Amino acid sequence: MILVCGIPSETSLARVIEALCRRELPHVVVNQRQVRDLALELRTGSSGLGGRLTGPGFGVDLDDVGGVYLRFMDDRRLPELVGEPEDSPARRSSRVLHDHIGHWAEHAEARVVNRYGAMGSNFSKPFQSQLLREAGFHVPATLITNDPDRVDAFADEHGRLVYKSISGERSIVAALDRSDRERLERIRWCPVQFQAFVDGPNVRVHTVGDEVYATIVDTDAVDYRYASQQAGQPARFSPFTLPDDVAERCVRFAASLGLEVAGLDLKFPSDGRVVCLEVNPSPVFSYFEANTGQPIADAVARLLTGSPATRRHAAPV
Known part of the structure; x- marks a missing residue:
């Protein structure tokens, strides 16, 4: 049995579901938007961490799961929870459910695409760059700073620069042009990652x-x-x-x-x-x-x- 976890209309998730259907492979879609109707029971035993996940129209013994496509969005942004106070029972229940599914997936015997623990390097782009260099890739010359003078010196050394977020949060990569140089004083309150353009x-x-x-x-x-x-x-x-x-x-x-x-x-x-x-x-x-x-x-x-x-x-x- 395969679990496909996320929003079924999300394009990558939808294409995997279509591929599983074409192959007539047994799978269950765990629709995040049905969060109020999902329930998870976990138990430990001699065979490890198991339990049962239930939702509208399905009930799955976790011991029977051989593959998991784990593509949950941030549950705090689910449309079904809009308007709920931060400490409401619905939000607390949703957070616990998502946390526990993630914890189970971390230790499951199933093949998981991808375990949250494996995604850790993405939360620090500088750390990830170090790993890439150790693996034999070249990485752009990089400066992370909140000092405008250092940026000027870095630009003098490397020429054209781009800038981007340091974290795993999505950001738009942009070239550093003359008008941006005039706004560099703003980085004193927020360190930014600058890289030599490749x-x-x-x-x-x-x-x-x-x-x-x-x-x-x-x-x-x-x-x-x-x-x-x-x-x-x-x-x-x-x-x-x-x-x-x-x-x-x-x-x-x-x-x-x-x-x-x-x-x-x-x-x-x-x-x-x-x-x-x-x-x-x-x-x-x-x-x-x-x-x-x-x-x-x-x-x-x-x-x-x-x-x-x-x-x-x-x-x-």
Whole structure:
């Protein structure tokens, strides 16, 4: 049995559900928006941590679960809890439920995509960069500071800079231009991460177990997710074949973090380096799949069932 946990209309979740249905694989969708109707019983025994999860139309013994796609959103933002006081019974119950499912998944025998513990490096981008460097990737020259003078000196040394959030919170990567330099005094109250701009194409790599799906992104934008705003037109996506050694390095690095599925953002500058900007432990792969036809959701479905990969390094389709 496979548990698919999250909001069923979310695109990556929806594509995995479709893939499981096509394969007629037994699965249960744990719809977060039905939080008021979900119940979890946990118990410990000689076989470890088990229990039973029930919801509208289903009841699952956790010992029977072999795969989990864990893609919960922040339950504090669920529409079903809007208007509830912070300390209301509904909010407290929701938090306990989500915490306990996460704790169970951390210790379950099932294959979990992905355990929360494996996602930890994403909460500190500087720490993640250290791990990437140790794994053999190049990383951009980086400065984290709240001192405008240090930023000026860093820009004098490295030329064009970009800036971004230090944490795992989503932020828009932007180039540091002259008008931003005039606003640098504001960083005295909030340290910011500055990096030397890396030229060359963006390549998003999705690892799914031992499988690799790479996509090259054609855009003039600094942050291709916001290409329409930054460059005036959407980014264009095409399947891309990585060098074998780079593909293997991506797989090994994701595995070293305990990530069954990961999204690595690479750049290939003109000096021949392979630069990794960061690793996303919960990638929205559906956008890349929709634009390239790469069967990433099918690969995730196979992974959840424990089926072997059909290819080590997925070629363009």
